[in-house]
Amino acid sequence: MTQSGQTAPAKARPASGLLLETARFAHGEKVVLADLTLDLAVTRLAVVGRNGSGKSTLARLLAGLVAPQQGQVRINGIDVARDRKAALCEVGILFQNPDHQIIFPTVLEELAFGLGQQGRSKRAAETEARAVLARFGKAHWQEAYVNTLSHGQKHLVCLMAITAMAPRLLILDEPFAGLDIPTRAQLTRYLSHYTGNLIHISHDPADLTGYDQALWLERGRIAALGESDQVIAEYVARMTELGEADDIADLAG
Amino acid sequence: MISLTSPVRTRAHDWPAGVKLAALCGATLALFFIDSLAAHLAILAGVLALYALPGRAFLRGGLAALRMLWPFVLVVALYHLIDGSAAEGAVIVLRLVSAVALANLVTMTTRLTDMIAVIHWLCTPLRALGVSTRPLEIAIALVIRLTPVLLVKGRELNDAWLARSPRRATWRIILPFTLLALDDADHISDALRARGGLVSTEEN
Amino acid sequence: MERNVVMIALFAALIAVLGLIPQITLGFGVPITAQTLGVMLAGTVLGARRGALSVLLFVLLVAIGLPLLSGGRGGLGVFASPTVGFLVGWPVAAFVTGWIVEHWRGAPLTLVAGLASVVGGIVVLYGFGVVGMSVMLDKTLLEATALVTAFIPGDALKAAIAGMLTAALAKARPASVLSRAA
Numbered sequence: 001m002t003q004s005g006q007t008a009p010a011k012a013r014p015a016s017g018l019l020l021e022t023a024r025f026a027h028g029e030k031v032v033l034a035d036l037t038l039d040l041a042v043t044r045l046a047v048v049g050r051n052g053s054g055k056s057t058l059a060r061l062l063a064g065l066v067a068p069q070q071g072q073v074r075i076n077g078i079d080v081a082r083d084r085k086a087a088l089c090e091v092g093i094l095f096q097n098p099d100h101q102i103i104f105p106t107v108l109e110e111l112a113f114g115l116g117q118q119g120r121s122k123r124a125a126e127t128e129a130r131a132v133l134a135r136f137g138k139a140h141w142q143e144a145y146v147n148t149l150s151h152g153q154k155h156l157v158c159l160m161a162i163t164a165m166a167p168r169l170l171i172l173d174e175p176f177a178g179l180d181i182p183t184r185a186q187l188t189r190y191l192s193h194y195t196g197n198l199i200h201i202s203h204d205p206a207d208l209t210g211y212d213q214a215l216w217l218e219r220g221r222i223a224a225l226g227e228s229d230q231v232i233a234e235y236v237a238r239m240t241e242l243g244e245a246d247d248i249a250d251l252a253g
Numbered sequence: 254m255i256s257l258t259s260p261v262r263t264r265a266h267d268w269p270a271g272v273k274l275a276a277l278c279g280a281t282l283a284l285f286f287i288d289s290l291a292a293h294l295a296i297l298a299g300v301l302a303l304y305a306l307p308g309r310a311f312l313r314g315g316l317a318a319l320r321m322l323w324p325f326v327l328v329v330a331l332y333h334l335i336d337g338s339a340a341e342g343a344v345i346v347l348r349l350v351s352a353v354a355l356a357n358l359v360t361m362t363t364r365l366t367d368m369i370a371v372i373h374w375l376c377t378p379l380r381a382l383g384v385s386t387r388p389l390e391i392a393i394a395l396v397i398r399l400t401p402v403l404l405v406k407g408r409e410l411n412d413a414w415l416a417r418s419p420r421r422a423t424w425r426i427i428l429p430f431t432l433l434a435l436d437d438a439d440h441i442s443d444a445l446r447a448r449g450g451l452v453s454t455e456e457n
Numbered sequence: 458m459e460r461n462v463v464m465i466a467l468f469a470a471l472i473a474v475l476g477l478i479p480q481i482t483l484g485f486g487v488p489i490t491a492q493t494l495g496v497m498l499a500g501t502v503l504g505a506r507r508g509a510l511s512v513l514l515f516v517l518l519v520a521i522g523l524p525l526l527s528g529g530r531g532g533l534g535v536f537a538s539p540t541v542g543f544l545v546g547w548p549v550a551a552f553v554t555g556w557i558v559e560h561w562r563g564a565p566l567t568l569v570a571g572l573a574s575v576v577g578g579i580v581v582l583y584g585f586g587v588v589g590m591s592v593m594l595d596k597t598l599l600e601a602t603a604l605v606t607a608f609i610p611g612d613a614l615k616a617a618i619a620g621m622l623t624a625a626l627a628k629a630r631p632a633s634v635l636s637r638a639a
Contacts, residue, residue: 117417321530
């Protein structure tokens, strides 16, 4: 938010209270996240880790899309997996591939969907959706068919659809992977309009400048947690080390 | 993708699939001509003994497959008890369970590759007529390859739905899912064509 | 040619996945197994011949031991069970459904596809299913029919959904609706 400056509101954001107690998640036999315990006031948190470290699973856990097999996950006191209605106001999530997220054929329907699911009537949802589009300067998109949009435009639709629901905390799961330079810059700018708390998951530290805290996840466990610049520096050092070795050659079991 | 072949190795795993299938056809047919309750009891006991031979893991797997029959067993049992023809009902139930058990036994002791080989062999008359069976073979491989991939995409879409709704996904999710699948179809057609397509370069 | 084979394989995979994801509802909380919907769609979207081949491929893969039926069932056991008639009837249902969509051009696609799904996916399919059940359970056709009537309303709703989905697909990706390609 220090980059854009002009539209950022001056009031302080109340942090989102993140609470994980010995949270464990396994996919069949494979344990993806092991005994994670965390008690954090999140404003802007970066989550780094190698591919396969469990970052995406953590994202889904925090968004309440899956429940931990053991332990609990709470955001601002809400059990996000069980109390879905309340969870929708607390946390939203933006995934990597917009093609795997967009459900409806037109932009308006896509934006109105989440708004309707939060309890608004169909008409109220559509009015609100139009308002969101106008806020982003995209009022002319309302009748647009999603399949006519470019990749970057679809990303923006996904961003609008989730921020329209005004969650207090937004989780970004590698949202900028594979985007070209201009699209990435434009989306970063659109993202800066969002005034809530943020958890940005990425394996690429270049996306994560200016964050308050960072969490480094390694093979389903917390390798480091603390001030963003420091943790990320440690992470980069380790990744460079690994780059000089050859663990890509190892087959799993 | 994991098939229903049992990981517990038995001697039957090595018997030719074609022979097992032929024997199964014969046995199932015979089952339908036998009417004696005593005979069916003996047959089912024998089949269950075959399941028990390779050990508990095998038996458990086999019984799991039989579980899906319970509603039918219940309905038939009730019908015949009310009707007063309990013996007849017992024969029907026993015959049913034995037939499913025998068929499932073949599935559990036959590897997927062996089954595909049988299909290949069954198509020999087609090849004799000049019809290529390569499209079928590729189609089988494609389905096995595509199903887990589509499953992942389906789950991701489902996540995207759940991320914005307190309720489970409705049928509306099938449309974007189908579109994702169709996109895959385009990529795969290209990949297939880039590697020679369906034109077989040698006739067997 | 490649495109045909890929589409046939794709819909077979689609039918499999629709049986493997259990979490779809009808909209008012009633959970449905979407697999029959997949069979209907194979007919309405691919047409008679390709649709039937796709479903036939699916049934073949179930026979050779892949757990593609909803609930992870499969193998030869299901062909010895009372539901065998439905399995055998599925490709025929897809054929009939596809044939109707290919030839009935006068009315809106939602209606055509929906009714085609009823005729193929219910009338024809249940015909096969009831006969199969009657043989395996040694009951009269009437008795077998009584056993399956409970499922007809659900399948009727699925046929309606198939109609809507086909029309939506024709709007979103017209080139992929092969039943109307000619």
